[in-house]
Amino acid sequence: MSRQASGLRAWALQRISAVYLGLYLIYMLGHLSFNAPESYEAWRAYVADPGVTFGMLLFATALLIHAWVGIRDVLIDYVHPIMARVGLLSLFAIGFIGCGLWFAKVVFLAGVAA
Amino acid sequence: MKFFVYRYNPDVDTAPHMQEYDVEVTRGMMLRDALMEIKRQDEAFAFRHSCGEGVCGSDAVNVNGANLLGCTTPVSELKEPVNVRPLPGRPVIRDLVVDMSQFYQQYRAVKPYLIHKDALPEQEILQSPEDRDKLDGLYECIMCGCCSTACPSFWWNPDKFHGPQALLQAWRFLADSRDQATEERLDALEGPYKLFRCHTIMNCVESCPKSLNPTKAIGKIKELMLRHSI
Numbered sequence: 038m039s040r041q042a043s044g045l046r047a048w049a050l051q052r053i054s055a056v057y058l059g060l061y062l063i064y065m066l067g068h069l070s071f072n073a074p075e076s077y078e079a080w081r082a083y084v085a086d087p088g089v090t091f092g093m094l095l096f097a098t099a100l101l102i103h104a105w106v107g108i109r110d111v112l113i114d115y116v117h118p119i120m121a122r123v124g125l126l127s128l129f130a131i132g133f134i135g136c137g138l139w140f141a142k143v144v145f146l147a148g149v150a151a
Numbered sequence: 152m153k154f155f156v157y158r159y160n161p162d163v164d165t166a167p168h169m170q171e172y173d174v175e176v177t178r179g180m181m182l183r184d185a186l187m188e189i190k191r192q193d194e195a196f197a198f199r200h201s202c203g204e205g206v207c208g209s210d211a212v213n214v215n216g217a218n219l220l221g222c223t224t225p226v227s228e229l230k231e232p233v234n235v236r237p238l239p240g241r242p243v244i245r246d247l248v249v250d251m252s253q254f255y256q257q258y259r260a261v262k263p264y265l266i267h268k269d270a271l272p273e274q275e276i277l278q279s280p281e282d283r284d285k286l287d288g289l290y291e292c293i294m295c296g297c298c299s300t301a302c303p304s305f306w307w308n309p310d311k312f313h314g315p316q317a318l319l320q321a322w323r324f325l326a327d328s329r330d331q332a333t334e335e336r337l338d339a340l341e342g343p344y345k346l347f348r349c350h351t352i353m354n355c356v357e358s359c360p361k362s363l364n365p366t367k368a369i370g371k372i373k374e375l376m377l378r379h380s381i
Contacts, residue, residue, distance in 0.1 A: 043341075043342055043343045044340075044341050044342045044343050044344075044345075044346065044347040045341060045347070045373070045376050045377065045380060047343065047347070048347055048373060049377060109343075110350065113308075113343055113344075113348070114303075114304065114307045114308070114348070115307060
C-alpha cells in the first residue's frame with residue numbers, strides 16, 4: 038500500500054464497505070425473516086443463485102476490507118514496536134485471506150453441487 | 152471545600168502524590184481563585200494562569216477526570232473532593248505545569264497562517280459575509296490544549312497525529328476564501344497519522360471550553376480531501 042493510499046483510501050474503503058455491509062445485513066435479515074430456506078437443499082439452491090453468490094462474495098470482501106482497515110487502525114494506535122506491528126499485521130492479513138478463501142470455497146461448492 | 156492537588160517536583164520528589172488542601176469558598180469563586188488560594192497556603196505549589204477570563208488558555212487542568220479552564224469553572228459546579236491534576240499525557244514540568252511543546256509543534260505543522268500566492272492587492276483581501284461566516288466556530292480557539300490532551304489518539308501518537316486543536320486550525324485555513332494553498336495543505340495531511348488517527352471519539356468536543364467542534368472540522372477536511380481526489 039503506497040503512502041498515498043494509506044490514509045484517505047483506507048478511510049474511504051472503510052466507509053464504502055460499511056454502507057454495503059449495512060444494506061446487505063438489512064436485506065439478509067428481511068430474507069431470513071420472511072423467506073428463509075427451510076432445508077439444507079433449499080439453502081444450497083439459494084446460495085447457488087448467481088445473484089446471491091455474487092452478493093455473498095461481495096459481502097465477504099467488504100467485511101474483510103472493513104475488518105482490515107479497523108485492525109490496522111488498532112495496531113497503528115497501540116502497537117508501536119515496528120517488528121511486533123509487522124508481525125501482527127501479517128498474522129491478521131493471512132487470517133483474513135484464509136477466511137476469504139474458505140468463504141469463497143463454501144459459496145462456490147454450494148453452486149457446484151446444486 | 153476539600154481539594155486534592157497533584158504535586159510533583161522532579162528535582163526533589165521520586166514520585167508524584169496528591170496533596171490535600173482546604174479552601175474556604177467565597178461567592179462566585181472560580182477554580183482559578185481556589186488554586187490561587189492554595190498557592191497562598193503553599194508557595195511551592197506551581198500552576199499556570201494569566202487573563203482569568205477564558206481568553207489566554209493558560210490554566211487548563213484536569214479536574215475530576217475532565218479537562219477544563221480553571222478561570223471559567225465555578226467551584227460550586229465541582230463535586231467534592233475536587234481532584235486537580237495536570238493535563239493528561241503531557242510531561243509534567245512541576246505540579247500542574249506541563250510541557251506543551253509537542254502540542255505547539257503540531258499546531259505549527261499545519262501552517263496556521265494565510266498563504267496567498269497571487270500578488271497581494273493594494274488594499275485588504277475582501278471577503279463576502281458568507282465566506283467570513285465559514286470561519287465562525289474555528290477562529291475562536293484559544294489553544295488551551297483541553298481537546299488534544301483529552302484525545303486518546305493524541306495520547307498514543309502525539310508525535311505523529313496532529314490532534315484536534317491543530318486540525319481545527321488546519322480546517323480554519325482550508326475554509327478561508329483568501330487562502331490559496333488548499334492542495335498543499337491537503338497533501339500535507341495525507342498518510343495514516345496526521346489526520347486519519349482521528350476515530351471520531353469526540354472527547355475534544357466534550358472538553359472544549361469554547362464549545363468548538365474539532366470533530367466536525369476533521370470531518371470537513373476528510374470530505375474536502377475526498378472531493379479533491381476523485
